[in-house]
Amino acid sequence: MAETIFSKIVDKSIPANIVFEDEYLLAFTDVNPQAPVHILIIPKKPIESLNLIEEDDSTLIGKMVLAAKRLACDFGISESGYRLVFNCNRDGGQTVFHLHCHLLGGRNFSWPPG
Numbered sequence: 001m002a003e004t005i006f007s008k009i010v011d012k013s014i015p016a017n018i019v020f021e022d023e024y025l026l027a028f029t030d031v032n033p034q035a036p037v038h039i040l041i042i043p044k045k046p047i048e049s050l051n052l053i054e055e056d057d058s059t060l061i062g063k064m065v066l067a068a069k070r071l072a073c074d075f076g077i078s079e080s081g082y083r084l085v086f087n088c089n090r091d092g093g094q095t096v097f098h099l100h101c102h103l104l105g106g107r108n109f110s111w112p113p114g
């Protein structure tokens with residue numbers, strides 16, 4: 001997979017405001033936040049998009065969602081609510097081709113999304 005801005009954050013060659021890290025995942029604040037809380041949760045393993053996840057990745061995807069739940073609690077938005085978003089490819093609005101989950105909260109989101 002080609003190097004991306006997120007793979008550079010994983011190997012620490014560019015800085016990020018990291019809020020969680022373990023063996024499998026990294027989470028950092030979005031540089032262009034769309035809500036008072038806007039955190040990106042990414043696997044350290046490079047996967048381009050949701051289209052390329054496989055059965056073997058199910059534990060990893062579960063870890064991403066569990067990390068999002070914990071971060072929502074840490075950032076005080078569990079009770080008010082939050083949104084998890086995986087953008088995929090052009091129509092999904094994906095701009096960085098390293099799988100990531102947006103954790104957004106701290107304001108009300110409309111539905112359907114724009």
Ligand code: AMP
Pocket residue numbers: 005016028029030031032033040086087093094095096097
């Ligand atoms: P997406 O459009 O779903 O691919 O989301 C990519 C997100 O990455 C956008 O919300 C960007 O603001 C964010 N982003 C891009 N570069 C950085 C960076 N260096 N540090 C933190 N977030 C970034």
